[in-house]
Amino acid sequence: AQSVTQLDSQVPVFEEAPVELRCNYSSSVSVYLFWYVQYPNQGLQLLLKYLSGSTLVESINGFEAEFNKSQTSFHLRKPSVHISDTAEYFCAVNNFNKFYFGSGTKLNVKP
Amino acid sequence: KAGVTQTPRYLIKTRGQQVTLSCSPISGHRSVSWYQQTPGQGLQFLFEYFSETQRNKGNFPGRFSGRQFSNSRSEMNVSTLELGDSALYLCASSWDRTNSPLHFGNGTRLTVT
Numbered sequence: 001a002q003s004v005t006q007l008d009s010q011v012p013v014f015e016e017a018p019v020e021l022r023c024n025y026s027s028s029v030s031v032y033l034f035w036y037v038q039y040p041n042q043g044l045q046l047l048l049k050y051l052s053g054s055t056l057v058e059s060i061n062g063f064e065a066e067f068n069k070s071q072t073s074f075h076l077r078k079p080s081v082h083i084s085d086t087a088e089y090f091c092a093v094n095n096f097n098k099f100y101f102g103s104g105t106k107l108n109v110k111p
Numbered sequence: 112k113a114g115v116t117q118t119p120r121y122l123i124k125t126r127g128q129q130v131t132l133s134c135s136p137i138s139g140h141r142s143v144s145w146y147q148q149t150p151g152q153g154l155q156f157l158f159e160y161f162s163e164t165q166r167n168k169g170n171f172p173g174r175f176s177g178r179q180f181s182n183s184r185s186e187m188n189v190s191t192l193e194l195g196d197s198a199l200y201l202c203a204s205s206w207d208r209t210n211s212p213l214h215f216g217n218g219t220r221l222t223v224t
Contacts, residue, residue, distance in 0.1 A: 032210045043115070043201050043215035051210045090154065097209045098167060099144070103153045
């Protein structure tokens with residue numbers, strides 16, 4: 001079975017600083033990759049996805065993630081974070097129509 | 112287009128009772144999945160339904176059950192509630208394609224006292 005690892009459970013960062021949230025998965029065979037964001041007392045919202053094509057994918061609010069097949073990674077980055085980015089971020093893999101989620105990374109943006 | 116709707120948003124039950132949670136998927140989505148989210152265990156997959164049939168199942172006891180209706184709406188039921196069942200229960204729907212993302216509702220917060 002597929003597994004998804006988010007090594008950092010919490011990432012504190014100051015506003016306007018860059019951030020990287022790491023995600024590794026166990027197999028690169030036929031996977032589709034996603035990042036979700038969850039704000040308090042809400043469900044998960046799709047942030048971005050990699051299905052095929054360019055290995056660099058971007059979201060509308062400045063996040064980007066790069067698919068690295070050789071390292072089986074899909075790290076999420078943002079060059080300059082805002083207070084409003086404070087949330088929990090989940091990496092997910094769809095492998096043969098089954099979803100596998102990481103344990104989540106809480107991003108805490110400080111003023 | 113309306114998103115995934117879950118009702119109720121909050122529930123308080125006592126141990127031993129049973130509870131039914133409801134989920135209306137995005138129009139046209141035929142796959143509905145349920146997840147349990149707790150601070151200690153994170154996001155755990157309960158089951159997935161497609162065309163009224165359970166297609167995938169996670170590692171939960173038989174007290175957790177679900178069903179899907181012909182209009183794709185889904186319900187999950189938890190019988191003989193335990194304190195450890197307190198959690199946020201999330202429903203997600205998707206197109207039935209391998210590269211389709213899940214679309215989540217805002218969840219039902221269940222508290223068992």
